[in-house]
Amino acid sequence: MCDSCGCPSPSDHNHDHTHDHGHTHNHSTSTTKTVDVHTSLFAANDALAKTNREHFEEIGAVALNLISSPGSGKTTLLEYTIEALKGEINIAVIEGDIETERDADRIRAKGVPVIQLTTGGACHLDAAMTHRGFHQLQKQPGGDKIDLLFIENVGNLVCPATFDLGEHERVVLVSVPEGPDKPAKYPKAFTSSHTFLITKTDLLPYFDFPVPEASAEALQLNPHLRVIDLCASKGGEGFETWLGYLRELVANMRGRAK
Amino acid sequence: MHEISLVQGLLVQLGELARANKAGKVIKITMEVGPLSGVVADSFRFGFDILSAEDDLVRGAELVLITPMVTYVCSACGQTVTTDGERPEECARCQELFLIPQGGDDLILRQVEME
Ligand SMILES: Nc1nc2c(ncn2[C@@H]2O[C@H](COP(=O)(O)OP(=O)(O)O)[C@@H](O)[C@H]2O)c(=O)[nH]1
Ligand SMILES: [Mg+2]
Ligand SMILES: [Zn+2]
Ligand SMILES: [Zn+2]
Numbered sequence: 001m002c003d004s005c006g007c008p009s010p011s012d013h014n015h016d017h018t019h020d021h022g023h024t025h026n027h028s029t030s031t032t033k034t035v036d037v038h039t040s041l042f043a044a045n046d047a048l049a050k051t052n053r054e055h056f057e058e059i060g061a062v063a064l065n066l067i068s069s070p071g072s073g074k075t076t077l078l079e080y081t082i083e084a085l086k087g088e089i090n091i092a093v094i095e096g097d098i099e100t101e102r103d104a105d106r107i108r109a110k111g112v113p114v115i116q117l118t119t120g121g122a123c124h125l126d127a128a129m130t131h132r133g134f135h136q137l138q139k140q141p142g143g144d145k146i147d148l149l150f151i152e153n154v155g156n157l158v159c160p161a162t163f164d165l166g167e168h169e170r171v172v173l174v175s176v177p178e179g180p181d182k183p184a185k186y187p188k189a190f191t192s193s194h195t196f197l198i199t200k201t202d203l204l205p206y207f208d209f210p211v212p213e214a215s216a217e218a219l220q221l222n223p224h225l226r227v228i229d230l231c232a233s234k235g236g237e238g239f240e241t242w243l244g245y246l247r248e249l250v251a252n253m254r255g256r257a258k
Numbered sequence: 259m260h261e262i263s264l265v266q267g268l269l270v271q272l273g274e275l276a277r278a279n280k281a282g283k284v285i286k287i288t289m290e291v292g293p294l295s296g297v298v299a300d301s302f303r304f305g306f307d308i309l310s311a312e313d314d315l316v317r318g319a320e321l322v323l324i325t326p327m328v329t330y331v332c333s334a335c336g337q338t339v340t341t342d343g344e345r346p347e348e349c350a351r352c353q354e355l356f357l358i359p360q361g362g363d364d365l366i367l368r369q370v371e372m373e
Contacts, residue, residue, distance in 0.1 A: 032373045033279055041267050041365040042295075124260050159260035162296035187345075188296045220355045221345075223333075 045163055048127035052166025055134060060257040061092075061146040062249045065167035067189055069182075070155030072175040073199040073232055075103045077242075078150055080232040082110040084243055085148075089250050092146040094133040096125040096154045103152065113140040124159035125151065127166055147250045161188040169249065175200040176207050180214035183221055191222045195245070198229035201238060261297055264365060265305040269313055271367060276315055281372035284315055288322045288369040292362040293343025299323045328362035 040046075056063045066074045075095075082091050092113040095103040104116035115133045117125060130151060137143045151167060153160040172193040174182045177200065183190045190196060196218050198211060215227040226245065230238030272284050291299045303321060310316040329340045334354035339346055343362055348355050 032285065032371060033281060034369060034371045035275060035279060036369050037271075037275065037367045039271065039367050041264050041271070041289075041367060044267060122260075122263065126263065158296070162260055188294070191294075223356050 042162075045127045048131055049164035049166040052127055052131055052134065053168070055131075056149060056166065056168070057253075057256075059138075059144065059146060060253055061149045062169070062253045063149040063151060063165075063167040064249075065151045065153060065160075065165050065170045066173065067153050067157065067160045067170065067193070068155065068173035068175075069157050069178060072155075072173040072178065074152050074155075074173060075106055077173070077197070077199065077230075077232040078107060078152065079110055080235075080239070081150075081243070081246070082107070082112055084235075084239075085246070089246070090142065090145050090147045092137055092140075092143065092149050094125075094130060094137060094149065094151045096129070096152055098122070098154060113137055113143045113146070115140075119154060123154055123156045124163055125153050125165055126163045130165040147253070148246060157182065157186040157189050161186075161192050168253075169194045171195045171197060173197045173199050174214070176203045176209045179207070180209050180211075180217070183214065183218040187221050190218050190225065193222070193225065195226045195228065197242070198227070200231060201229050202231040202234050261301040262305040262309070264297060265302065265309050268306070268367065269309060269316060272316055272370065275370055276372055279372060282315070284319045284370060284372045286320045286322065286369075286371035287316075287367070288324065290324045290326050290364070290366040290368055292364045292366075293325055293328055294359055294363040295365045297365050299325065324368070326362055329360045330357040331360060333358055 053063070068074055078093060085091060093107045095107065095114060095116045096119060097103055097116065098119055098121060100118070101116045104114045107114040115137045117129050117133045119125065119129065151165055170193040172189045172195070174196070176198065196215065198214065204211070211229050218225055218227060228238055228241050228245070230236070230242055232239060272287070276282070276284060291297050291302060303323065306321050310319060325342065327340050328343050329338050330346055331338050332349035332352060332354050333356045335349060335352045337349050337351040339350065345359070346357060349357060
């Protein structure tokens, strides 16, 4: 089993399980104590997420948590977004992946502060990792002037949905080749998000992906979702809508800071 | 399979509880796994079996997982329906599609028996 994620591998059951399953302890002893607790196991993460949010706001940064399956186009979207907003909005990125610095290298090439978090097996980022990453980021050149912080989560449409990182907005991406049934199959990613991006719309002619139906299905789960369909590489209307959304978030945060 | 990291969090909490109560052994743990929590009960139990085997305090403890019900409230007419987590297709009274779930989204440690 891999340490932090624990995705089961077949060899797991070959460990020596010599521990006692026999319940030999004595239930009748008077030393037994029953304690009512009622604490959430999410509480520790959520408390740290709140701290993260305060950290971000102290420097006037809006944070977005990007969630999708591997390959939906998160890093590509960030590359084009950084390019489009150059000189206008200071962007920084926390990259989450199980292994490698590759996504961070792609972002670094665009000239913005970036930190790669490698989870070494874990299938999601949590608030503690994000906290560490943010402090590392702040030490980089330009890390003290961030308007917009993107956190690219580990490619996975399930596990990341359970962990608040302290983001202000959560963005879920589904690319056209993945098919339109993702909201129905992975509801939590959609009920917990603010924005739903349908990416790679340049591929619509080649795939059966009815955009209106997919967005209607997502809106049924969460009527507050902002749905944007876009192609990062070719630009156009959807991409401009995305940029407008980011500009608005940054302007609102600047307004709050005053 | 983020359940493993949640089990790790549970073991930390049990350690603190045992210390606070001067207990040396956890016997029974009762938890509530919300059907909308994003936590799969079977995976949680699987992770618990593996990790508790390596933990002197918790080894052999019984894990009881309770699934709370979820109440869906119609956003249009307020009609409620309670299910085991599954979202109803539509409001039975007014056919509205957007139903707001209440509860069932948390993972809660309810009770610990130790000695
Ligand atoms: N056709 C097309 N391909 C894209 C688009 N965006 C990303 N891709 C491709 O999809 C693949 C995965 O993209 P990447 O950004 O690495 O996805 P990530 O894993 O979500 O970060 C790469 O081969 C990209 O070139 C797009 O808008 N249109
Ligand atoms: Mg990527
Ligand atoms: Zn996982
Ligand atoms: Zn109704």
